[in-house]
Amino acid sequence: MNFTKKLLKWLVALLVILVIALYIFDYGYIIRGAKIVYLTGHNTAFIDDYPYFENDTIKKGNTVDEWPLHSQYNSAESTNKLSKANKDWGTIAYVIIKNDSIWFEKYYEGFNKVSKTNSFSMAKSITSALLGKAIMDGYIKNLDQPLSDFYPQYSYAKTTVGDLSSMASGLDWVEHYTSPFSVTAKANYDDNLAEVILNQKVVKTPGKAFEYLSGSTQLLGMVLKKATGKSLSNYLSESFWKPMGAANDAFWQVDDEDNRLAKAFCCISSSARDFARFGKLYKDDGKWKGKQLLDSTFVKKSITPRFKESPEYGYGWWLKNVGDKHFFMMRGHLGQYVIVEPTDNVIIVRLGHRKSPDEGVGKFTNDITVYIEEAYKMMNN
Numbered sequence: 001m002n003f004t005k006k007l008l009k010w011l012v013a014l015l016v017i018l019v020i021a022l023y024i025f026d027y028g029y030i031i032r033g034a035k036i037v038y039l040t041g042h043n044t045a046f047i048d049d050y051p052y053f054e055n056d057t058i059k060k061g062n063t064v065d066e067w068p069l070h071s072q073y074n075s076a077e078s079t080n081k082l083s084k085a086n087k088d089w090g091t092i093a094y095v096i097i098k099n100d101s102i103w104f105e106k107y108y109e110g111f112n113k114v115s116k117t118n119s120f121s122m123a124k125s126i127t128s129a130l131l132g133k134a135i136m137d138g139y140i141k142n143l144d145q146p147l148s149d150f151y152p153q154y155s156y157a158k159t160t161v162g163d164l165s166s167m168a169s170g171l172d173w174v175e176h177y178t179s180p181f182s183v184t185a186k187a188n189y190d191d192n193l194a195e196v197i198l199n200q201k202v203v204k205t206p207g208k209a210f211e212y213l214s215g216s217t218q219l220l221g222m223v224l225k226k227a228t229g230k231s232l233s234n235y236l237s238e239s240f241w242k243p244m245g246a247a248n249d250a251f252w253q254v255d256d257e258d259n260r261l262a263k264a265f266c267c268i269s270s271s272a273r274d275f276a277r278f279g280k281l282y283k284d285d286g287k288w289k290g291k292q293l294l295d296s297t298f299v300k301k302s303i304t305p306r307f308k309e310s311p312e313y314g315y316g317w318w319l320k321n322v323g324d325k326h327f328f329m330m331r332g333h334l335g336q337y338v339i340v341e342p343t344d345n346v347i348i349v350r351l352g353h354r355k356s357p358d359e360g361v362g363k364f365t366n367d368i369t370v371y372i373e374e375a376y377k378m379m380n381n
Contacts, residue, residue: 060246147164173214
């Protein structure tokens with residue numbers, strides 16, 4: 001009995017020392033992350049995590065532009081392969097929009113058309129759209145404006161705002177999703193996101209090659225906040241959410257209740273139907289109901305590869321060919337997708353808990369092709 005008590009005391013003492021050490025060496029965010037992830041029964045970030053963070057509200061307007069239902073709405077059945085994929089990979093929303101009308105939609109696990117889930121890195125595409133809007137509004141000169149105009153501590157580098165959007169920043173950042181000691185994890189759970197980002201140095205020649213780094217988009221978000229003098233949530237609300245008639249308010253996670261810096265690299269919580277609006281906006285060259293919300297030249301540039309050696313990325317948007325069709329898409333961790341084929345006037349939205357098991361950073365996983373090919377089989381039948 002005495003041995004057990006002594007052992008318990010030693011374990012408690014070690015735990016206390018460990019916690020103190022984490023805070024001393026600036027790893028206190030790990031404790032926050034563990035509380036949010038492991039104490040809720042998860043082993044990684046999860047799609048409905050927004051109640052565990054501080055959030056700013058992206059306010060909808062007074063007028064809702066509802067998606068019309070197609071004349072053949074939900075007349076088709078999911079293919080066997082799609083049904084299995086949705087079950088195996090934990091899909092919670094699967095929507096096909098054809099000719100700007102909802103042709104098919106199905107929700108799972110109690111989620112529905114107004115349920116909010118985390119966009120993860122789909123937010124990068126939206127942050128890039130805000131860059132285009134800031135240029136259009138005159139807050140930012142153009143894609144070639146230097147980062148150092150906004151953050152003079154980067155005067156030694158030639159990184160531009162366009163480099164941040166196109167993932168060519170040259171930042172010293174390691175994109176790692178499983179290590180609790182990675183800068184990616186720290187950015188997600190730390191309570192001073194600006195400090196985390198501004199500690200990153202430019203160590204490679206910017207503007208020369210694509211390298212997917214969440215820090216690039218976060219720094220872009222900080223530039224946008226400084227240039228516009230507005231929070232990202234407010235600027236998003238006035239620029240797109242209200243003009244596009246979003247059906248519901250959305251949330252954008254912020255680092256802390258005092259700092260309130262939005263996580264530009266991730267973490268807008270909204271619904272499949274409202275996320276799909278950005279697919280339609282880019283499909284229609286930046287127009288919404290006849291109003292030019294985003295410059296068409298910027299849209300075209302966004303969905304065109306910047307680098308010949310990296311045909312998979314433009315400015316904030318992913319690009320992929322499947323067969324003879326050309327898709328551009330928003331992509332997020334665990335398989336959040338808004339996939340667009342403009343020639344066919346088709347938008348596919350998938351939200352859920354997991355990707356296919358072949359996942360990797362910046363890699364097109366097999367599930368994307370499944371969601372596309374099975375949607376086309378359904379429409380062709």
